[in-house]
Amino acid sequence: MELNNYFGEDYNLLDPSAKNEIAEVFLESSGEEKEWRYEEPLKAVFIHKTKHEMFLVLDCRKVELDHIKSLCEEWENKVLNFVNFGKEYRQSINYxxxxxxxxxxxxxIEGYKDDEFRFETEKSTRICRKIFLLCNKDGHILKDDEVMLPFYFEPLQEVNDTKTQQLESELSELLPDDERILSICKKKKALxxxxIDIMSRWLIKDDNN
Structure with missing residues (x-):
């Protein structure tokens, strides 16, 4: 899963080994050499270049629903701990x-239990915002859920200029070329x-053509 593809150039992926870049409350150490890594199920942390926006990516694809509920509460508390007591990003913490x-x-999963849970959890803005992203069995975010990402924009499709010109031409043919008719069409008050008589005669004339 290439999460970087969803974040534009204005976002930086924080390196857990560079401990000074990321809140210690989001990390855990391993081995005798105390190598720092993201605490599971945290997979990535992205921060905007302004230091005013942060996204924590939790991989819960193999986690049972009841455990996801407890994980949400756990990571809400970690965020609260970071905001209140963390040493990192103090210069921009107010934003x-x-x-x-x-x-x-x-x-x-089958049924409505998980749908209801996601709906209620996303409505809550307690401590931080929660956004659930459904993935397929290969781990890719579903197309319908990509648009839920506040920073992601689907690539614009190229427009066929010839087709556009054809549609514009057809539209212009539908519009009246008589200045009197046009002035009536632009009126915002009652006719x-x-x-009404002029418009009726124009419509009848147009139908006869």
Whole structure:
């Protein structure tokens, strides 16, 4: 899963081994050499270049629904701990604390239980925003859920200029070329009896053509 593809050039992926870049509360150490890494299920942390926005990506694709509920509460508390007691990003924390989001990767299961949970959890803005992103069995975010990412824009499709010109030509043929008719069409108040009579005669004429 290439999460970098969803984040533009204005976002930086934080390196867990560079401990000074990321809040210690989001990390855990391993081995005798104390190598720092993201604490599971955290997979990535992205921060905007302004240091005013942060996204924590939690991979819960293989996690049971009940455990996802407890993980949400656990990571909300970690975010709160970082905001209140962390040493990192203190110069921008007054902005950053309102713009921290959990991006939770998960799999849709049968029934409505998980749908209701996601709906209620996403409505809550307690501590931070939670965004659930449904993935397929290969781990790719579903197309319908990509648009939920506040920073992701689907690539623009090229427009066929010839087709556009054809549509514009057809539209212009539908519009009246008589200045009197055009002035009536632009009126914002109720039409007078004379206006209605003129429009009626123009429509009848157009139908006959």
């Amino acid at each position: 950053l604390k309102y713009n921290i989001s959990l991006l939770i990767l998960c799999i849709d 007078s009896p004379d206006d």
